Amino acid sequence: MNWLDEVGFDERGLVTVIAQDAASGRVLMVAWANAEALAETVASGQAVYFSRSRGRLWRKGEESGHRQRVLEVRLDCDGDVVLYRVEQAGGIACHTGRESCFYRLLCEGQWQVVDPVLKDPELVYRK
């Protein structure tokens, strides 16, 4: 049995993927993958997602350089969420230039930005 057959892709052929920094334990980001993205991730050892906005595979870091080396791939009990444990290049996963996309903390009834911008996104995405 192929491991991909045990992944519960939704009606669009997608599965939720969480990327977690293997060293710090930070939850870095959540994105989608299709079967092709998962297969390429495992074959290449680099995180690949499926970008719904672009309608194509998204090799994380292809523009920003902030690639993710995948050390582990895990599947949850329902089979519908995949976890990539990664080594995050540059220590930046978020397009805002922060370590993690989860940089807003609920504090006294407001979302407060609590994590610093490590690199100006204008510099990250400059061609």
Place this chain on the structure above:
Amino acid sequence: MNWLDEVGFDERGLVTVIAQDAASGRVLMVAWANAEALAETVASGQAVYFSRSRGRLWRKGEESGHRQRVLEVRLDCDGDVVLYRVEQAGGIACHTGRESCFYRLLCEGQWQVVDPVLKDPELVYRK
């Protein structure tokens, strides 16, 4: 502005929620919440989700006793994923009696169960 207005609920009124153990950093589980579940979580300090199968609020641990005390609530950059950082009662989040739902690791093309059952689920859910 109400903090709930900044959460990007989908067309069903749901948002993806990740629960992470605040001490160990383990990603424990992924579930859904609606606005009511998020509001009750924040008000009570205990993780509340929305169970799609039961069609109602799911106060984590209501049957198993494996409650989650919520220490932090975070929101991602897109506003469509919420992260609960929790203290997991009994050290068991998964209905299989394991610490985490992500107990299967991809190893040589197979999903391998790599985490132990800490408590027999028959005992967890016995009335």
